[in-house]
Amino acid sequence: MDKKKIGIIGATGYTGSELVRILTNHPNVEIKVITSESRAGELFSDVHPFLQGIADQKLVSINEIDNYDLDLVFLALPHGVSMDFVKRFNDKKFKIIDLSGDFRLSSQEIYEEWYKIPHIYPEGIEKAVFGCPELYFDKIKKANLIANPGCFPTSAILGLAPLLAADLIETDRIIIDSKTGVTGAGIKAKNVNLYSNVNDNFKAYGLKNHRHTIEIQGILDSVSEKETIIQFTPHLLPVDRGILSTIYARPTQKIDENKLKELYKTFYVNAPFVRLRKQEPAIKDVRGTNYCDLFVTYDKRTNMIILVSVIDNLIKGAAGQAIQNMNIVFGFEETSGLNLIPLNP
Amino acid sequence: MDKKKIGIIGATGYTGSELVRILTNHPNVEIKVITSESRAGELFSDVHPFLQGIADQKLVSINEIDNYDLDLVFLALPHGVSMDFVKRFNDKKFKIIDLSGDFRLSSQEIYEEWYKIPHIYPEGIEKAVFGCPELYFDKIKKANLIANPGCFPTSAILGLAPLLAADLIETDRIIIDSKTGVTGAGIKAKNVNLYSNVNDNFKAYGLKNHRHTIEIQGILDSVSEKETIIQFTPHLLPVDRGILSTIYARPTQKIDENKLKELYKTFYVNAPFVRLRKQEPAIKDVRGTNYCDLFVTYDKRTNMIILVSVIDNLIKGAAGQAIQNMNIVFGFEETSGLNLIPLNP
Amino acid sequence: MDKKKIGIIGATGYTGSELVRILTNHPNVEIKVITSESRAGELFSDVHPFLQGIADQKLVSINEIDNYDLDLVFLALPHGVSMDFVKRFNDKKFKIIDLSGDFRLSSQEIYEEWYKIPHIYPEGIEKAVFGCPELYFDKIKKANLIANPGCFPTSAILGLAPLLAADLIETDRIIIDSKTGVTGAGIKAKNVNLYSNVNDNFKAYGLKNHRHTIEIQGILDSVSEKETIIQFTPHLLPVDRGILSTIYARPTQKIDENKLKELYKTFYVNAPFVRLRKQEPAIKDVRGTNYCDLFVTYDKRTNMIILVSVIDNLIKGAAGQAIQNMNIVFGFEETSGLNLIPLNP
Amino acid sequence: MDKKKIGIIGATGYTGSELVRILTNHPNVEIKVITSESRAGELFSDVHPFLQGIADQKLVSINEIDNYDLDLVFLALPHGVSMDFVKRFNDKKFKIIDLSGDFRLSSQEIYEEWYKIPHIYPEGIEKAVFGCPELYFDKIKKANLIANPGCFPTSAILGLAPLLAADLIETDRIIIDSKTGVTGAGIKAKNVNLYSNVNDNFKAYGLKNHRHTIEIQGILDSVSEKETIIQFTPHLLPVDRGILSTIYARPTQKIDENKLKELYKTFYVNAPFVRLRKQEPAIKDVRGTNYCDLFVTYDKRTNMIILVSVIDNLIKGAAGQAIQNMNIVFGFEETSGLNLIPLNP
DSSP, rough: OOEEEEEOOOOOOOOOOOOOHHTOOOOTTEEEEEEOOOTSSSSSHHHHHGGGTTTTOOOGGGGGGSSSOOOOEOOOOOTTTHHHHHHHTTSSSEEEEEEESOSSSOOHEEEEEEOOSSSSOHHHHHHHOOOOOHHHHHHHHHHHEEOOOOOHHHHHHHHHHHHHHHOOOSSSOOOEEEEGGGGGGGGGGGGBBHHHHHTTTTTEEETOTTTTTHHHHHHHHHHHHSSEEEEEEEEEEESSSOOEEEEEEEBBBBOOHHHHHHHHHTTTTTTEEEOSSSSSSGGSSSTTTTOOEEEEEEEETEEEEEEEEOOOTTTTHHHHHHHHHHHHTTTTTTTTOOOOOOOOO | OOOOEEEEESSSSSHHHHHHHHHHHOOTTEEEEOSSSSSTTBBBBHGGGGGGGOOOOOBBGGGGGGSOOSSSEEEEOOTTHHHHHHHHTTTTTSEEEEEESTOOOOOOOHHHHHHOOOOOOOHHHEEEEEOHHHHHHHHHHOOOOEEEOHHHHHHHHHHHHHHHHHTOBSSSSSEEEEEGGGGGGGGGOOOBHHHHHHTTEEEEEEETTHHHHHHHHHHHHHSSSSSSEEEEEEEESSSSOOEEEEEEBBBBBOOOOOHHHHHHHTTTTTOOOOESSSSSOOOGTTSSSSSSHHHHHHTTTTTTTEEEEETTTIIIIIIIHHHHHHHHHTTOOOOTTTOOOOOOO | OOOOOEEEEEOHHHHHHHHHHTTTTTTTEEEEEESSSSSTSBBBHHSSSGGTOOOOBOEEEEEEEEGGGOEEEEOOOOOOOTHHHHHTTTOOEEEEOOSSSSOEEEEEHHHHHHHEEEEEESHHHHEEEEOOOOHHHHHHHHSEEEEOOOOHHHHHHHHHHHHHTTBBBSOOOOEEEEOOGGGGGOSSSOOBBBHHTOOOOOOOOOOTTTTHHEEEEHHHHHHHOOOOOOOEEEOSSSSSOEEEEEEEEOOOOOOOOOOOOOOOHTTTTTTTTTTESOOOGGGGGGGOOOOOEEEEETTTTTEEEEEEEEEOOOOOEEEEEEEEHHEEEEEEEETOOOOOOOOOO | OOOOOEEEEOSSSSSHHHHHHHHOOOOOEEEEEEEOSSSSSBBBBHHSSGTTTOOOOOOOOOOGGGGSOOOOOEOOOTTTTTTHHHHHTTTTSSSEOOSTTTTOOOOOOOHHHHHHOSSEEEEHHOOOOOOOHHHHHHHHOOOOOOOOOOOOHHHHHHHHHHHOOOTTTOOOOOEEEEEEEEGGGOOOGGGGGBHHHHOOOOEEEETTTTTHHHHHHHHHHHHSSOOEEEEEEEEEEESSSSEEEEEOOOBBOOEEEEEEHHHHHTTTTTTEEEEEOSOBBBBGGGTTSOOEEEEEEEETTTEEEEEEEEEEETTTTHHHHHHHHHHHHHTOTTTOOOOOOOOOO
């Protein structure tokens, strides 16, 4: 079988480097082109020197993209920039997997309210499929434009979906206390990711108004068919990668610990990247992989369900999930190229 | 004025080294004796080499304690061991500040249920005063036995007390999501504090049954005069020191952001170590100090109050608060010897 | 081609978990048995929970090893223990790759002087081949017992070999200032790898008498055919993995920067895991891989050659190099199963 | 005694915040003014929020400095900027302690060769005293302009001075392998101090041409009265604070370990901040303090002296040493306000 031909738009960020890192060992695809406006003409390994000898492709400007015959492109671009390219690529024959937040919400209005910028391509919102394979496998298979989920939403949605699908919890007071590694803030140096502001430190941020709140709520609404109200609080961990979300929800009926665990087992029986863990998972347990590890338990004393959900924010929370979506689109094994084993320690 | 004469029982742990570190520069006291059974005969700085030239006292066995004329002793001992000494010291003239959990709970029954060991000195529970100066200043002043609060409880109680005292929140569903540095696990090497298990990692632990749950609940019950139900989940941060607790509670009445902040200002008007912060505090903002930094806000969209509370677990969460209690007992300035400024970065 | 059948002796350490992690995705071999005395009967993933669902083999006692038909065993055991097994396996038909230090030195006398314990199997020292593929490929191909190099020696030897083979430097005053991650101290919790002793900290240790000194010197002696005197100082970094060695040597002749770089290029032309870097490498540039990254330069002002050499101590410094040796022994591609790309960040 | 009146020029960097942090508790001085051009009008604690409630002085522009009656000013400014202010303050009556590198070298020519910019105030170079109290106490006492030593030079010079003063080592081949925490790179966010570039990482930089090379060599030349040639290699540690220098030198005569240690004891008998350690010091042993911890040993096998020297780069390597110099200038106790105890862990 011929290898599928891939383009990567945006080379300088972590998402770009993770896509290249993983696709380099993918058996069924070939990276045909990587674009960068700021570093065009340089090698990919000039931008990411640890890839010297591994990924030495020359970067080209996006203007040259028509010279390449492509089956699929990944957009590894910031929010607000991505929609412009999705619009430009409207009539191209290649599929698009967009890793930004531009097409994840349910309407232009909601986007503009939470992102505080105008959306220039609302038609894309209509067409886009939310790329959560564990929930929308069949839609993804047929999609031309996939909105790859955000990192926090991935951890929260995979944790809560079984409970909401089974109509087992109160939906108006779900608390998601999330903790993320620094790479979530991107590769550009700024105060928030300055070493001495992060090392041996920890803080909450974005209280009450982080954009991922509405992304989580939107998807959970569709899963639960009830309106959900989510309290989402992100925190910044002194680690490179990883998200751990601790989730609290009150059951609406009598709960049995074993049946609760059984519910998750059944819900994720066909999900190769969801691991139901025997004990509380740590973020290093999934580092470098596409796994989402889940642990669920019930506290009789307080009548609360507690969930712990962990992912690698750059992989299951970004590049890995995008490649999982690509595998589905092309009809490959869902795990193809993603047989990554945690690097621990 | 003559300096007060101090004994420290237990020298090898972090609490011991922090007590010595802070008391060394305290203007009104003198460390007369430090005991250790395992290291008797050695210097304190042999056990903690960074104190070479600063704290070179020779360690003695507890059996020699009667050779010293003491005004107050700190017990820096593990849970279960401490009560034995409190009992032995029953008829001594010196005051006792116990840094273990042995005298913090309200009854022998509750202690034995949560600590899973028999309590050999229930009379002590009756006599002990819970050493939270912001709540029990007057009782501490007259106490002979002070149970110094646990680290997590300090952060949680100082965060919630104003809301509960004002009867402003639902008490049966308070969520305390806490994150602690590694020193909380003690100085002995074990799997949980092995570098490579902690570094670049993060996890929840003690779900549903951590002992500090009942300590927090007990004190909050007394503050609120209603029964509280607390969901407390600790997590382990890759940092040395510091606790950050994110707390979620539903108001029972209409809330105004400004009045909420005013409430805290009034409640802590005489508390020199509570800082009400303009923005969300980070744990490094209090590192090396006796501060508890608080930030409170109200989310109209979800109708929830969110609180962020940070302390240095070894200082406000242990040795510093113990010295604050000592200052009160002796009638010193509450801040004497505790004018510590955050080491940041 | 049938897959080769592999046994791993010793499952609880980092070396064991790395061997399993890498071999799980190796196309040409199959792990037939993993032994552990302390954890026999449990699953490998009970010992290393991050491997749940990935490596769930049941651990067996070494006494059952004769039930398995094996082509090669890896000994992932401590120094002093390993030689006992090498002796016991003397008449087995399988090849042995020993990851301990027991067979790396040139004689029983030297071993006993530096390791301070008797060597019970000096015949093994005679038979063993030092498993540095970049220097001894042909010997490794035919070996039955391979002494896999130490981590520090791997970084130092690969850095210095080209200079010594070309007789380009003074050999009596080579300074190797090495810095290692914590995993070099093993998986057992002890003071040296306690989180709070390592985090935000740095120190030198083993001054003048670290055992790897003599291992480095022994191999360099054979490369240079002159006697070398090595000053080797290890330091402990607050990182999980990685060794960086900074090496200082005085040239014995006029040096030209370009020719110096050319010398390395020629020397390592057939070495797929040695990367000659354009700039000074960082340890994260090789994290999770079998690479040794080298950078060499000449300081005209001081007339000194400076070398920077980095490896992942658990891979090129242990498990990865062992698998590289295995590939050579079996006639596989030298890189088979080792197409690992750095996890950075 | 009236308190001395202090000005601090430059508020936004680490040096500024450390000066304020330490001087706040200094018994004999008062901070009268802190200037900042970029943040004038804001509070000092707006720039460094961890100082809320502790240092809430309003920042003013340098243009207002004449409104203040000052005894001494600290210049906490970048290299190249500082000389401009030293020149402007030429006729002021206050003393100046400059924490930049602008007046540390012995001549304009050398400065311009290593700093690659013109020096606009060579007269200042003539007047300036190098503020190393352990070497130049008497000159500092009388100085009007003190060039506060660089961080690496402080660690290297204090380590080597006793050997050079005693003419005990070869001076043409001294190797100084130094490792520094990230704060050495300043408070501005850039690639080099981006969290994910530093965390779990380690690298060498500035090989052959770091500016501190010439600063070290200049001072050592004056101590030894022989010309020295220094090979200085800095490395970047994943820690906030701290420098550890490992130094290698060959003796010119027979060495005895005890006499070597005695030499250091004698040399530093009046130096309250030099601690001669029983064992190899770690950087956390001096964190938050003005100590320089030294360990010296002799390796008979290789005939080399090995030195380990550690400091807190922001304190003994910058603000603390500056305050030590101020104490000397004003005739205070040398340790006044500097009774800082290591924060460890």
